[in-house]
Amino acid sequence: MPDATFRSGERARVDESTLIARSRTGDLQAYDRLVGAYQDRIYNAAFRITGNREDAWDAAQDAFIRGYQGLRSFRGEAGFGTWLHRIAVNAALDIVRRRPRAPQELDPMLAAPDDPAGDVLRRDVQRRVHRAIAALPPDQRTAVVLRDIQGFSYEEIARVMQVPVGTVRSRLARAREGLRVRLADLSRTVFEEDA
């Protein structure tokens, strides 16, 4: 299936395929390098889908373990990142369905070291957006996380979630509508600032 994903993946990382091939033969160091390359992206997706750090850790860990175990079934028809996301999304949704919980109050998470101490407003916005996402149904949440946070194309999302592109479109529409309603007051201020 020569699609855009495959080609872009190929172009982006030539040595990725060799790392994958070496990991497949049991080279733990090669896989460790793959983990290093993807851990932030995968953890981020897991965090936004599960809504809290604890579950995000578990989901992302599971994803990398399952990824290593399932490396043999990775046929390279999608990019490695897309494939890994599929595993991570499944792991995260597994956890969400098994133990649904309220989204965490996430004060420390956004306290980046270079964050100016006074940027309280910014942190508040981030917190509200996070909570709005966490309030969405899991399917819609996953779609919007993959699209607007992880930056996947509709086709890639369809592959990750294993649903038709049309379903991705409608889920995204519903998710964004939910977010729009919840964040209506914030978006106006943002727009005013931008404009």
Add this chain to the structure above:
Amino acid sequence: MMTRNHVTELLSAYVDEQVSPAERSRIETHLSQCAQCRGHLESLRGSVALVRGLDPVPAPAGFQEAVRARVAETAVSPRRAVALPRLRLSWKTAGVAAAALLVGIFSVNLLREMQPRVVTLEGQRDERQMGQSAGERSAATAPKGAGPLAPSAQPAPGAGNIAPPAATIPGFRRIIRAAHVTLAVDDFDGAVRRLVAIAEGAGGFVANSSYAQTGSTPEGSFTLRVPAPRFGAVLEDIERLGTVEVRRIGGQDVTEEFVDLQARVRNLERHEQRLLSFMDHATKVSELLAIEQELARVRGEIELLTGRLRFIGNQVDLATVEVAMRQRTPKAGGFWDFGATLRRMQAAFLMTIRQILGAIEKAGVLISALAPVLLLAGLGWLIVRRVRARTV
């Protein structure tokens, strides 16, 4: 009408430029006319921008190390990559392996349970035949020795009146027993003497014997006639004379013919009686002559049938045992009996081939017996793999 419809649901895709040209023109036409939808699009873009503006949350410290440790835990050895079915030490595979083992044990036990049953069935049938031959005569005189067939007849004693008597009344069966035994003996002359002794000891005789000495090994064949009840015992005694190479035991059930002959003889005898009474009343010579002629024919037939009856009775009473014997080791082999060595080599060669063929046959039987189980296991494995692939 289309333009009056709001395009709210398409706006999300429109933001991503994921709409068809037709949709796009419809949306844009609508947007140019509908302020409400324009506002909607604006706020949608705003919220999307908010989501896109979220700071990425990197994996916490120690995440990669934790993955490394867990992966190393699951990985067994690099050699595993070469092995055909990559075994992964997880609870799932352990469970699958345990299930497969259980199924295997179960099917092997099933096979083992079925195998001896077949063997014992054959054994029982043999016993019954032997017991019948041995108990047959005694059954005719003593009803208690009716043999193993009796219990099946006892529950319905009245049924004997309706069914053919030969089939149901124990001890009524007329069976001609015959056996052929080929023996290899160490001492040929001694074996012949003991053979004669066995026949006479059982109340029978050697009906036929022939000797031959080809090369250094004497051979002979003998026909023994022994009373049917002693058939089994005699056979056992004979087989003790040497190594049995061939044994064939045959039984011919002549009950039906016997009964038929008896009935025909009875009919003919009645006919004879009637002819005799006709003769008493006959007045003309021509009548007398005709009756005489018919009487002669009937008597001839009675003679024939009783002769056949007697022959069958004799065959039934005296079982036939054919014994072919040959000397096992040459009497005067000289320094080295090359022929014997050759024969032994041939025998060993054939034995090995027979064993190999036997093993192949057993393997074939086993595989075909396990085929359904393997099929199921394979199917299960495929499903497990599919399920695993889906979860991955």
